[in-house]
Amino acid sequence: MELTKSSPRKAPDSWNNLMSLQQEINSLFENDFFPASDGLFDRNYSPAVDVVENPDEYLVSCELPGMAEADIDVQVTDNVLTIKGEKKNDGTDTGKRWYKRETWYGSFQRTIPLPSGIESDKIRGELENGMLRLTLPKREEVKPKQISVKVK
Amino acid sequence: MKNIEEKKDLRRSHYDIREETESIVMRLEMPGVNKSGLNINVEGDKLVIDGQRIKDTKKGDWLVHEIHPGDFHMEYTIDKTIDRGSIEAALSQGVLTLILGLSEAVKPRKIEVISK
Known part of the structure; x- marks a missing residue:
């Protein structure tokens, strides 16, 4: 039995790791609302997250392959969005011969600080094909308003 | 098969390969891929897996951008031990x-050993 991978593989690069640590520490001193990369105090597994702001809402996407709705817990307290969950082992991996093991099981937590002005009652979320998509609408008073000025 | 040189925004997925008694089981994490975007081909000794992601239509200012937007593309070489006719996905x-x-x-x- 022979399995060969032909796509190029990223070797662990300790210099890059060091640089990313430096970046994370630097970003702590910047007064950004959103973390530049994975939160330094989050648990070791951080699923990738996208956050997009548009005039009406914030859109958050998160990659959660192999997880069901019951495994995921999304909370908004004050202005912090927390995506928590546990990736459960499907129970098929005992006493087998492994050629490759890259996927990961266990619990994770992502915290994303949000600006104030989120309508926390109207947050919607859906999980499809291993992608979690959250829509966080802004409160009316925060939305940019266009005031038309009449010119006489 | 798509040419890799033409599609530079491809990404690889995290995967496991394990051996069972009568099969090799592969598990590939492809978030954002649905059934219609998935294409699995066996060409001779090559197993090619293409996973086209549902295009993200979010518009606005990006505040955090960690998710690789590319489609998944994985290629494996399989040898004679794999029965080409019994591949299930x-x-x-x-x-x-x-x-x-x-x-x-x-x-x-x-x-069976028969004792005489």
């Missing part, structure tokens, strides 16, 4: 499970 919750059946010649066979 299942996709659920963004995880693709491929069951590659071993050919009869490599399956473990129990030999």
